[in-house]
Amino acid sequence: MTADSSAALRSPALELRGIDKRFGTVHANRAVSFVVKAGSVHGLIGENGAGKSTAMNIVYGFHRADAGEILVNGRPVQIHSPQDAIAAGIGMVHQHFMLVENFTALENIVLGVEGGPLLAKGLRRARKELEQLGRDYGLEVPLDAVTETLSVGLQQRVEILKALYRKAEILILDEPTAVLTPREVDQFFLMLRRLRDQGKTVLLVTHKLREIMAITDRVTVMRQGAVVAEVETETTSPRELAEKMVGRAVLLKVDKKPAQPGGVLLSVRNIEVRDQHGVARLKNASFDLRAGEIVGVAGVAGNGQSELLEVLSGMRQPMRGEILFGDSDLVAERLDPHQRRKLGLAHVPEDRLKVGVVAGFSAQSNLILGYQDRADFNRGVFLDDRAIAVDCERKMVDYDVRPRLPALRLSAFSGGNQQKLVIAREVDCTPKVLLVGQPTRGVDIGAIEFIHQRLVALRDAGKGVLLVSVELDEILGLADRILVMAAGEIVGELSREEATEEKIGLLMAGVKGAGA
Amino acid sequence: MSTTTRQLPRWADLVLLPLLGLVAALLISAGVIALLGESPWQAMKLLVDGAFGSQESIGYSLYYATNFIFTGLAVAVAFHAGLFNIGGEGQAYIGGLGAGLVCLWCGNWPFWAVLPLAILAAAGFGAAWAFLPGWLQAKRGSHVVITTIMFNFIASALMTYLLVNVLIKPGQQSPETREFGANSWMPLANEMLTKIGINFAPTPLNLAFVLAMIALIFVWLFLWRTRWGYALRVAGQNPTAALYAGISPSGMTMLAMVLSGALAGCLGLNELMGSQHRILIDFPGGAGFVGIAVALMGRNHPVGIFLSAVLFGALYQGGSQLTFDMPHINRDMVVVIQGLVILFCGALENMFRRPLTALLGRRAERGKVES
Numbered sequence: 001m002t003a004d005s006s007a008a009l010r011s012p013a014l015e016l017r018g019i020d021k022r023f024g025t026v027h028a029n030r031a032v033s034f035v036v037k038a039g040s041v042h043g044l045i046g047e048n049g050a051g052k053s054t055a056m057n058i059v060y061g062f063h064r065a066d067a068g069e070i071l072v073n074g075r076p077v078q079i080h081s082p083q084d085a086i087a088a089g090i091g092m093v094h095q096h097f098m099l100v101e102n103f104t105a106l107e108n109i110v111l112g113v114e115g116g117p118l119l120a121k122g123l124r125r126a127r128k129e130l131e132q133l134g135r136d137y138g139l140e141v142p143l144d145a146v147t148e149t150l151s152v153g154l155q156q157r158v159e160i161l162k163a164l165y166r167k168a169e170i171l172i173l174d175e176p177t178a179v180l181t182p183r184e185v186d187q188f189f190l191m192l193r194r195l196r197d198q199g200k201t202v203l204l205v206t207h208k209l210r211e212i213m214a215i216t217d218r219v220t221v222m223r224q225g226a227v228v229a230e231v232e233t234e235t236t237s238p239r240e241l242a243e244k245m246v247g248r249a250v251l252l253k254v255d256k257k258p259a260q261p262g263g264v265l266l267s268v269r270n271i272e273v274r275d276q277h278g279v280a281r282l283k284n285a286s287f288d289l290r291a292g293e294i295v296g297v298a299g300v301a302g303n304g305q306s307e308l309l310e311v312l313s314g315m316r317q318p319m320r321g322e323i324l325f326g327d328s329d330l331v332a333e334r335l336d337p338h339q340r341r342k343l344g345l346a347h348v349p350e351d352r353l354k355v356g357v358v359a360g361f362s363a364q365s366n367l368i369l370g371y372q373d374r375a376d377f378n379r380g381v382f383l384d385d386r387a388i389a390v391d392c393e394r395k396m397v398d399y400d401v402r403p404r405l406p407a408l409r410l411s412a413f414s415g416g417n418q419q420k421l422v423i424a425r426e427v428d429c430t431p432k433v434l435l436v437g438q439p440t441r442g443v444d445i446g447a448i449e450f451i452h453q454r455l456v457a458l459r460d461a462g463k464g465v466l467l468v469s470v471e472l473d474e475i476l477g478l479a480d481r482i483l484v485m486a487a488g489e490i491v492g493e494l495s496r497e498e499a500t501e502e503k504i505g506l507l508m509a510g511v512k513g514a515g516a
Numbered sequence: 517m518s519t520t521t522r523q524l525p526r527w528a529d530l531v532l533l534p535l536l537g538l539v540a541a542l543l544i545s546a547g548v549i550a551l552l553g554e555s556p557w558q559a560m561k562l563l564v565d566g567a568f569g570s571q572e573s574i575g576y577s578l579y580y581a582t583n584f585i586f587t588g589l590a591v592a593v594a595f596h597a598g599l600f601n602i603g604g605e606g607q608a609y610i611g612g613l614g615a616g617l618v619c620l621w622c623g624n625w626p627f628w629a630v631l632p633l634a635i636l637a638a639a640g641f642g643a644a645w646a647f648l649p650g651w652l653q654a655k656r657g658s659h660v661v662i663t664t665i666m667f668n669f670i671a672s673a674l675m676t677y678l679l680v681n682v683l684i685k686p687g688q689q690s691p692e693t694r695e696f697g698a699n700s701w702m703p704l705a706n707e708m709l710t711k712i713g714i715n716f717a718p719t720p721l722n723l724a725f726v727l728a729m730i731a732l733i734f735v736w737l738f739l740w741r742t743r744w745g746y747a748l749r750v751a752g753q754n755p756t757a758a759l760y761a762g763i764s765p766s767g768m769t770m771l772a773m774v775l776s777g778a779l780a781g782c783l784g785l786n787e788l789m790g791s792q793h794r795i796l797i798d799f800p801g802g803a804g805f806v807g808i809a810v811a812l813m814g815r816n817h818p819v820g821i822f823l824s825a826v827l828f829g830a831l832y833q834g835g836s837q838l839t840f841d842m843p844h845i846n847r848d849m850v851v852v853i854q855g856l857v858i859l860f861c862g863a864l865e866n867m868f869r870r871p872l873t874a875l876l877g878r879r880a881e882r883g884k885v886e887s
Contacts, residue, residue, distance in 0.1 A: 315759050338762020349760055358754045369750065370761035372743040382741045 011074030013038035013170050013201035014059070014090070019068035021054055028054040030226040031068070036170070036218075038073070041192055041202045043212040043233065046222035047245055047444035052205050055222070056172055060092045061085045072170070091163025092172040097155050101148040105141050105158045106130070109165050126165070133164050138194050152300075153184040160191075170201045177211060181300045182472065182505035189215050207245075209238040210473070223247055246445045256456045259480035262291035265464040266312075266345075266433050271321035271331075273307045273488075281307040282318070283488045289433060294455065294465040296479025298472060298504050304488035305468045306350055309437050312466070313347035314340045325433070341370055346426040350437030350468065356422045357410050364392035364406035367425050399424040400450060416447030423451055433464040440474060452478060472501060484508055528872060530820060534813050536868045537860035538827070545853045552844045559838060559845065566837025567830035573837065575705060575719025581829030582721075582786040583608075583800075585728040587807025588825050589735050590780035592816040594660075596739055597772030598752035603649060603664025604780040605804025606671030607642040611781020612788050613675065614641030616693065616795035619788070620683075623697020630700045634789060635727070635782070642781015643774040645671060650773025654766035660773070672798070679797055692796035702790040724786035731779060732818040738775075748772055780804060809854065813861040828854065 014036040021029040029051045036042040046052045057063045059070060061079040069076050072088045079085050085092070099108050106127060115122035127143060134140040141150070141157045150158070156176065163171055177185045192202055192215055204216060212219050213233065221229040221244045229244045266289040273282035282304045289295050297305050310316035312323060314330065314337040323330040326343055337347065349355035357366045368377050368388055377388050392406035399420045401413070410418060419439065426434060436455065440448040455478060459465050469475050475482060482499050484492040484507035492507040546556035567577045587604040594601035601607075614637035622630050649663035679691040702722040709716040739745035751758040751768035758765045787799050806828055813827075814820030835850030860867075 313760070314762070336762045336764070337760060341762065347760070354754075355756050355760045358750055358757050360753055361750075365746070368746070369757065372746050372761070378743060382737070383743055383746060385741075 010038040012036060012071070013040075013073060014203065015071040015074075016055065016059070017069050017071065019055060019058055019065045019070070021058060021063060021065050027225050029058070029065070030224075032222070032225070032227055033068075034220045034227055034230055036201060036203055038201050039196060039199050040217040041196050041204060041215055043216035043219035044203060044205045044222065045207060045209070045212050045219060045241060045245060047207065047446075050222040050245070051225040052222055053174070054225075056092070056174060056203075056205055059085065060090060060172065086166050086168070089167060089169040090172065091160075091166060091168025091170065093156065093159040093163060093174065093176060095175040095178060097159055099147050099155060099158060102146060104144050104146055105150065105154075105161075106143040108147055108158055109143075109162045113166060130161060130165060133161060136198060137164070138191055139164075151184075152179045153181075153187065156180070156188070157191075164200075168200075170203065171195065172203045172205065174205045175207070176204070177206070177208065178470070179301060181508050182501060183509050185211075209241055212241065213238055221245055242445060248446075254452045254456060254477045256478075257460070259293045259459065261293040261480070262462060264288045265291050265325070266466070267322075267324040268312070269322040269324070271308075271311055271323065272319045273304075273311055273316065274319055281488050282311065285321070285490050287483055287490060287493070289464040289466055291432075291464055292459055292462045293480045294459050294467055294478050296475035296482045297466065297468040297485060298475045298482055299470070299485035299508055301470045303485045303508075305470075305485055306437070307488070308485070309347070309350060309435055309466075309468055312435055313337050313345070313349075338370060338373070341429075341431075344432035346429060346431035346434050348422055348426045348434065348436040348439055350441070352415075352419055352422055352441075357418065359409075359411040361410055362407050363396070363401075363410055363413065363421055364388050366410050366421060367392045367395060367406075369425065371425070371429065395421075395424040395428055398428070399454075414444075415442040416444050419443050419451065420447060423454060427454055427458055430461070431463065433466065434458060435466050435468075437468045438470065439467070440469075440471070472504060475504070476501070530815055530817070533865065533868060533872065534815075534820070534824070534861050536872070537813075537865065538857060540868075541853065541856035541860045544856050545849075548852060549845065549849070552849075554842050554844050559842060562838050562841050563831075563834040565834070566841075567834030571717035572719055573833055575717060575721040577826065577830045577833040578725055579719060579721040579786070579791070579829070580832040581825040582725045582728045582790075583783050583803040584806055584810045584825035584828050585732060585821060586782045586786070587780050587800075587804050588810030588814060588821040589731055589807075589818070590776045590804075591807045591811035592814070592818075592821060593735060593739070593748075593779060594772050594776040595811060595816045596745075596752045597748050597768050598755065599650075599653070599769060599772055599776075600661050601646065601649075601664055601773065601776045601780075602661055602808065603646060603667045603777075603804070604807045605800050605802065606664070606668035607645045607777040607780035608783035608800040608804050609668075609671045609675055609798075610645040611638040611642030611777070612784025612795060612799060613678070614638045614781065615784040616696070616788050619696035619700035619793075620693060620795075623700040625697075625699060627699050627703075634700065634785065638781045638784045639778035640781070643778040646773040646777020646780070647770065650770040650777075653773070654769040660769075668804070676797065679795065683795060690796075693794045696789070696793045700789060701793055702785065704790075720791040722786065722790035724782075724790045727782065727785060729822075731782065732822055735779070736818040744771070780807070806854070809858040809862065812858065827857075831857070 012035045017033050019029050019032040032051065032055050044052050054063065058065045059079065061081045061084050064080065070079060071077065077088045079088060100111065106123060109130060110122060110126045115125065130143060139157050139161055141154050141161065147155060147158065160171065177188060180188060195202055206212060216233045219231055219233050219241065220227055221241060223245055269286050271282055271285040272280065274280050285308060297308065299305050307316065311318045314335055317334065318331060321331060325345060328335065328343065330340060353359055358369065371377065378384055389406045393404060396404045396406065401417050401420045401424065423439065439451050439455065443451065455465055467475065467478055476499065480496050482494045482496065482504065483490050484504055486508055494503060546560065549556045549559045566573055568574055587608060590604045590607065591601055615634045618630065618634045618637045622633060645667060649660050649667055652658040652663050653660040683693045684691055685694040702724055704718065705721040705725065706716040706718045739749060747763040748768050748771060750761060751763055751765045755765040758768065783800055783803060788795060792799060810821055810824045810828055813824040831850060831853055835853065838849065839845055839847050
């Protein structure tokens with residue numbers, strides 16, 4: 001899979017030598033050195049907090065290294081700002097796109113390099129050049145379309161064209177597939193291969209083992225700020241990489257017994273949600289959730305899953321429809337999230353920091369969020385701080401939250417530990433039904449394993465779990481039944497046995513009936 | 517990626533930082549005084565002496581501080597719900613009307629009967645005046661900063677009308693009511709202290725100071741020790757999380773504004789019942805606005821608010837002493853000093869925070885936590 005032989009003769013496109021970076025006492029990069037061969041797709045993999053982003057931010061000039069040097073095409077370069085990086089031929093596509101939404105694709109691409117005070121001439125020249133680039137790399141985009149009307153995949157192309165238009169020879173892509181459907185991922189990989197074959201160098205930063213295996217020529221593994229391995233992709237396996245990332249053996253598959261579904265716990269009928277512009281975000285959603293099963297909701301982010309969780313948890317009132325839970329219709333009775341929790345409907349939200357916690361509060365204060373009225377947390381009119389702290393300490397032990405400091409500010413915990421706190425809060429009260437959104441987003445592999453086990457344990461205890469995730473692996477690993485959403489509709493339902501990545505992928509892309 | 521959050525130690529954040537701001541403000545004030553041709557050293561001595569030099573000056577300083585405690589607390593409670601209540605002035609004005617009406621109508625009742633009624637009326641009127649902007653914010657999305665400012669003007673116009681046309685004591689020119697019945701006057705500090713055998717100079721310092729201390733404790737207990745205060749703070753820091761937890765952010769907006777207005781309304785207890793003994797034009801005298809600075813400097817915490825209210829009270833009292841003794845310095849100098857304190861403790865706080873953090877900074881445990 002390596003590039004053509006001439007590449008071997010060229011000096012490496014990018015080399016990091018002994019890059020060291022501290023943020024205060026945190027040693028984010030420890031003498032990081034690796035070589036990216038010209039004309040190759042190179043993977044950089046590691047858990048959250050392993051120092052990948054720090055290293056890339058140093059290469060792109062957002063941070064300055066305390067020590068070490070960066071070589072481009074064998075020559076040392078001083079990179080103090082993104083401008084320097086661009087001048088050195090390095091382009092970066094961020095996980096969150098940096099596009100002006102109401103500009104056209106063309107305007108976005110030339111933004112900052114318009115080539116003069118008057119636009120028309122620069123735009124004409126740019127259009128010609130971009131059309132050529134598009135043909136060369138299979139990167140055609142409708143240049144005159146307003147960016148926000150483009151699909152996520154096309155927006156990503158715009159970002160890549162932006163870098164190429166600035167004469168980037170080395171492309172750094174930070175978690176580029178997080179927002180793509182499986183089919184778009186395939187197209188994306190094709191494009192990467194084409195870029196490579198045309199002599200460009202691609203550095204792919206990701207935590208997805210599958211992608212590393214599928215597309216890269218070589219891979220560098222980072223752990224705790226240091227490079228722990230650099231191998232030819234052909235010679236390694238996902239298991240080996242995962243172990244190197246985590247530093248110990250991990251279960252890639254969730255260990256679980258077959259489900260034994262019982263009676264229906266939650267029944268959703270014809271739910272419809274419209275946003276403030278009157279656009280339907282959720283159309284006619286109906287399904288049942290039984291005791292003792294995990295129902296996975298698959299789909300590309302932004303296809304109605306968030307709205308589904310919001311409606312079920314009570315954060316949003318639907319236009320119409322019924323949610324039958326226990327003896328009540330949650331919609332007709334307009335129960336708020338607090339009342340729903342009391343009935344046994346708990347919710348781990350998709351966006352932990354924005355929704356599920358108050359970052360400035362202590363861990364223990366966060367563990368009563370939504371349960372602050374509970375009798376055991378109160379003594380008369382006052383909150384019982386001692387009881388709250390004791391409860392928090394116990395949950396920290398049970399859910400392996402570190403450090404075990406109930407009074408520590410929530411934002412001082414790592415993402416994985418924050419998520420464990422949220423899971424502890426919502427699972428420990430043994431709800432009848434648990435709604436979970438993206439339970440392992442931004443969580444490292446060790447914690448993912450733990451969280452998955454907890455969800456399965458809850459299922460085995462006869463509770464119902466509705467799992468919304470954009471990670472197909474997570475859905476396939478955990479769910480007993482899979483609902484696929486596209487454009488606000490539940491477009492298919494698959495049993496775990498009949499579900500394959502391809503079937504789900506087709507449904508996600510909106511090809512109806514593909515699962516049948 | 518391991519991000520680091522450098523943090524100041526708590527004591528430095530709460531004490532050292534405001535103190536640095538204060539010192540910087542005083543240094544610049546000293547420069548201004550020097551430009552006016554007076555000795556800054558002499559002026560500072562006069563200022564401090566005027567504020568704390570005698571029983572009398574202490575009494576006056578604390579009397580002014582009482583007003584600032586009420587209005588500072590008002591700003592802080594709203595702040596914890598994520599609201600910026602600039603309407604303390606108007607709420608204090610209307611709250612004073614409530615207290616004043618009780619004193620006018622029931623001024624001859626025994627004091628123990630008048631006091632609770634007056635407190636209820638002051639808090640109730642202030643709360644009602646703040647509820648309207650709160651309701652407009654919660655239900656109609658009208659920004660509370662804009663509406664509370666407008667309500668200050670409405671309060672001012674309303675009170676002028678009432679005092680000129682309705683409540684004015686017949687047969688006089690100045691727009692103020694008749695004197696309250698003597699039973700409704702707040703006991704003065706020197707009177708109360710005499711009873712327990714302590715001699716204290718006669719000053720306007722009165723029982724309302726004790727009520728202000730109770731308000732400080734009440735606010736602390738409410739915000740940090742009850743589930744309602746908890747809910748209010750959640751709504752202030754993360755409205756989405758409040759919604760998620762089943763706490764109604766709009767309900768909390770209204771609750772916070774009502775409490776805030778009630779606290780501001782209590783200013784009348786000190787100013788009218790304690791000292792003026794009548795309702796008069798513009799009696800809050802800007803204390804509602806000073807409350808913003810007090811809360812800002814006091815980190816929106818009762819202890820800090822107490823300290824900064826005393827500071828501002830002292831500036832007020834010491835400043836009037838200063839203008840009395842130094843002919844080149846007029847009352848505006850006090851405003852200049854106040855303004856500089858606000859500038860350095862509020863707006864320019866980060867100027868000191870950064871170097872101080874570098875000096876004392878300890879890193880949050882985050883780095884070590886990252887597994």
